[in-house]
Amino acid sequence: MSTPRFAVIAFSELRLIIRNKTVLVGATIFPLALGGYLIYSREVVGRSWPELVLLQVVFFSLFTLYLTITTTLAARRNDLFLKRLRSGESSDSAILLGLTTPVVVLLAVQLGIVLIAMLIAGASAPEHPWLLAAGILGFVTVSVAVGILTGNITPSAASAQVTSLPFLAIAAGSAIWALLADDWSIALLPGGALTILIHTAYGPTNTAPEQLALAAGSLVAWTIIPALIAYKTFRWEPRR
DSSP states (O other), X not given: OOOOXXXXXXXXXXXXXXXXXXXXXXXXXXXXXXXXXHHHTHHHHTOOHXXXXXXXXXXXXXXXXXXXXXXXXXXXXXXXXXXXXXXXXXXXXXXXXXXXXXXXXXXXXXXXXXXXXXXXXXXXXXSSHHHHHHHHHHHHHHHHHHHHXXXXXXXSTTTHHHHTHHHHHHHHHHHHHHHHOOXXXXXXXXXXXXXHHHHHHHOOOOOOHHHHHHHHHHHXXXXXXXXXXXXXXXXXXXXX
């Protein structure tokens, strides 16, 4: 039985990530070190366990996943790797799936390590784990979709530091805003939607069902719309 094309591309991409020391450190060691520090300094920073879970999910999703996907797609386009892949037998979806899968797996491993470490350190399990899972899955899919879209408009790997800033500000800023203010409108932004789902997961809270539905729908919309735009406009050759 032959190996699926996306899996072949994924293994190839994983080898490239391992060989690239800058990406390897930025996507693995640095996030894990910061995640460990947040757990260690929880009493110093004065944050509850649900808030630390939120910070970990936001940080890992944005820096391990979103930034890496954005940078990878820009770099692979400029070195003509995307063009070579597309000239072969692989479909467009197989190429993008293969390039993003290793980073998603890396994120899952990192989040698993950090969440287990938090439980060992004394964090309580969520009262509604399905809400926590839905929030994490939703925010991860948003990060992938927006990462592909941002990578599509990023002319080079170096430019990713600039083109990624708007979404970083929106996602991280709305998560922090949701911690400070009780405002339904914040559920329209990805970080705010994630905050609402995580806090409700750890309950008990007075979150209205309508607010939960709005948060879940927001994450779905933030996934579908960027994915559709990227699908319609994706560039496989270097931008001039």
